[in-house]
Amino acid sequence: MPADSGSIAKVDLDHRGRSWYVDKAVGGLVFVGGVSAIVFVMGIFVFISREGFGFVFGTLDIGEFLTSIEWRPTSENNPRYGALALIAGTAAVTGLAMLVAVPFSLGAAIFIAEFATGRTREGLKVLVELLAAIPSVVWGFIGLSIMSPLIIDTFDQPVGVGVLNSGVILGLMAAPIMTTIAEDALKAVPDSYREAAEAMGATRWQVVWQVVLPAGRNGLVAALLLGVGRGFGETMAVLMASGHAINIPTSPFDSVRALTATIAAELGDAPRGSEHYQALFTLGIFLFVITFLINLAADFAVRRGAPRG
Amino acid sequence: MAEQKAPQPRPEDSAISVNMVSLWYGSFRALFDVNLEVKAGSITALIGPSGCGKSTLLRSVNRINERLGSYVRTTGSIRVHGHDVLADDVELAQLRRQVGMVFQRPNPLPLSIRDNVLFAHRIHRAGERVTRIEEDELLETALRQVLLWDEVKDRLNGPATGLSLEAQQKLCIARLLPVKPKVILMDEPTSALDPEATDALEGLLWELKGEYTILIVTHNMAQARRASEETAFMLLGKMVEHRPTQELFLTPHEQETADYIEGRYG
Ligand SMILES: Nc1ncnc2c1ncn2[C@@H]1O[C@H](COP(=O)(O)OP(=O)(O)OP(=O)(O)O)[C@@H](O)[C@H]1O
Ligand SMILES: [Mg+2]
Numbered sequence: 055m056p057a058d059s060g061s062i063a064k065v066d067l068d069h070r071g072r073s074w075y076v077d078k079a080v081g082g083l084v085f086v087g088g089v090s091a092i093v094f095v096m097g098i099f100v101f102i103s104r105e106g107f108g109f110v111f112g113t114l115d116i117g118e119f120l121t122s123i124e125w126r127p128t129s130e131n132n133p134r135y136g137a138l139a140l141i142a143g144t145a146a147v148t149g150l151a152m153l154v155a156v157p158f159s160l161g162a163a164i165f166i167a168e169f170a171t172g173r174t175r176e177g178l179k180v181l182v183e184l185l186a187a188i189p190s191v192v193w194g195f196i197g198l199s200i201m202s203p204l205i206i207d208t209f210d211q212p213v214g215v216g217v218l219n220s221g222v223i224l225g226l227m228a229a230p231i232m233t234t235i236a237e238d239a240l241k242a243v244p245d246s247y248r249e250a251a252e253a254m255g256a257t258r259w260q261v262v263w264q265v266v267l268p269a270g271r272n273g274l275v276a277a278l279l280l281g282v283g284r285g286f287g288e289t290m291a292v293l294m295a296s297g298h299a300i301n302i303p304t305s306p307f308d309s310v311r312a313l314t315a316t317i318a319a320e321l322g323d324a325p326r327g328s329e330h331y332q333a334l335f336t337l338g339i340f341l342f343v344i345t346f347l348i349n350l351a352a353d354f355a356v357r358r359g360a361p362r363g
Numbered sequence: 364m365a366e367q368k369a370p371q372p373r374p375e376d377s378a379i380s381v382n383m384v385s386l387w388y389g390s391f392r393a394l395f396d397v398n399l400e401v402k403a404g405s406i407t408a409l410i411g412p413s414g415c416g417k418s419t420l421l422r423s424v425n426r427i428n429e430r431l432g433s434y435v436r437t438t439g440s441i442r443v444h445g446h447d448v449l450a451d452d453v454e455l456a457q458l459r460r461q462v463g464m465v466f467q468r469p470n471p472l473p474l475s476i477r478d479n480v481l482f483a484h485r486i487h488r489a490g491e492r493v494t495r496i497e498e499d500e501l502l503e504t505a506l507r508q509v510l511l512w513d514e515v516k517d518r519l520n521g522p523a524t525g526l527s528l529e530a531q532q533k534l535c536i537a538r539l540l541p542v543k544p545k546v547i548l549m550d551e552p553t554s555a556l557d558p559e560a561t562d563a564l565e566g567l568l569w570e571l572k573g574e575y576t577i578l579i580v581t582h583n584m585a586q587a588r589r590a591s592e593e594t595a596f597m598l599l600g601k602m603v604e605h606r607p608t609q610e611l612f613l614t615p616h617e618q619e620t621a622d623y624i625e626g627r628y629g
């Protein structure tokens with residue numbers, strides 16, 4: 055506070071008030087938080103690269119890695135590191151998951167954003183958020199204990215875990231977050247478009263199909279890509295529901311093994327620094343690059359969809 | 364409420380006939396027993412201070428007000444060429460085909476120019492086959508009618524949102540024409556435009572008049588004088604006076620009208 059009370063208007067520029075320190079401190083904290091997030095991501099990347107790249111540039115045959123279906127890392131005399139079956143497993147499960155998740159999440163997003171009002175809408179949004187918060191191990195549990203017997207009974211199959219089971223589970227799992235993002239995309243479509251179309255006599259459905267969905271296209275693509283990213287990166291539920299057998303799937307009932315599940319299941323047994331250990335890190339790098347590219351694409355889609363000017 | 368002396372059109376000449384219409388937004392009453400006859404084929408301006416209910420009245424005619432849900436309640440009757448549009452069994456799509464609307468801010472859809480102009484037509488043709496050539500004709504006719512053809516004919520597949528505001532507003536008129544509406548409602552259609560574009564749009568109104576009945580809300584009294592044949596003045600949700608434009612501005616019957624055109628309300 056100014057020492058001389060003679061002039062009220064005089065501002066004391068030499069003494070800093072408490073709020074100045076609070077301001078600086080909070081600013082500093084936010085800065086440290088932001089920087090550390092970047093540092094951590096870089097650190098993680100450097101770490102997995104260091105563990106995996108030596109192998110990539112050393113003994114690993116990248117051609118074999120990408121084209122062979124033989125993953126026999128623990129074989130005594132002839133270890134093989136072909137990731138193709140794992141990649142195919144992950145791709146099959148993620149693909150089926152999207153077949154399940156896209157109609158669910160798009161339908162839910164359209165209903166919440168365009169048709170539901172008042173309490174229904176708020177209730178549904180809370181419900182979707184609750185669903186998004188279910189831990190993946192619970193989904194895996196549902197896959198094992200509910201989906202699996204269901205598949206065995208309905209389709210008369212010897213085993214209930216596999217592409218179908220894990221794809222459906224993963225689809226249900228990805229649907230809530232995809233719903234939320236898709237709903238945001240629809241809500242971002244200016245209401246003046248809807249009003250214009252309705253004033254020309256369009257029904258609510260015509261407005262949705264012909265105006266809102268095309269206008270929100272980029273945001274919807276982003277929702278899809280984030281779902282795909284989620285599918286690629288998910289581990290626990292897939293580990294539990296996929297059957298975990300190395301296999302190029304030819305039917306939805308086949309057991310498969312996912313990239314993530316392989317790492318999770320084998321890393322504990324692989325001696326540190328061994329070829330096997332490094333091969334698992336190579337899988338990690340591969341996953342990292344793929345999810346990074348997917349997120350980048352999603353980001354790009356959102357940016358392109360942002361209103362100009 | 365004021366008597367409406369003035370040459371009242373006989374109701375059978377009326378394109379729009381508003382009878383004792385009252386409207387509530389929740390518990391707020393925005394319109395009080397409003398009457399208005401709009402002569403077919405004419406341009407009628409609706410003037411009045413901000414908040415007097417001009418938009419509300421206009422938006423009741425095509426029932427776009429109902430987007431707000433049951434929060435809006437309307438009583439009385441509105442007839443468009445004799446058909447009671449407030450009746451329960453009215454099909455909104457058909458009503459809005461006959462009664463087009465142009466908004467304050469140009470609001471072309473985020474589609475190509477071509478798809479914008481053909482939007483309403485595609486919605487209303489219900490399964491009927493229309494060839495590309497027929498569509499092209501509709502497109503050209505509509506764009507020529509709003510004097511936009513030469514400006515856009517080389518980029519019909521370009522985005523409508525990339526046009527100038529003037530062109531966008533003309534496009535918003537053009538997209539109504541292929542379905543041949545009887546009435547076009549305009550809510551301050553030039554308020555987002557610069558003076559030159561405003562001139563151009565007013566000129567356009569005179570071109571369209573006759574074939575279409577135009578009811579235009581305006582804040583701008585000079586515009587009402589230039590661009591309308593009849594003028595209706597509203598105040599606080601009530602219709603005060605409705606007469607041929609020149610008469611209303613030269614010899615207003617009501618004191619409130621006189622006060623307003625002399626600029627005594629904000
Ligand atoms: N959705 C709404 N909910 C509640 N009140 C509303 C709503 N829309 C309009 N009103 C009120 O109804 C009255 C009439 O509004 P309206 O928009 O019709 O006026 P206006 O004459 O068009 O004004 P302006 O010249 O500013 O456009 C105003 O008092 C306004 O506050
Ligand atoms: Mg208004």
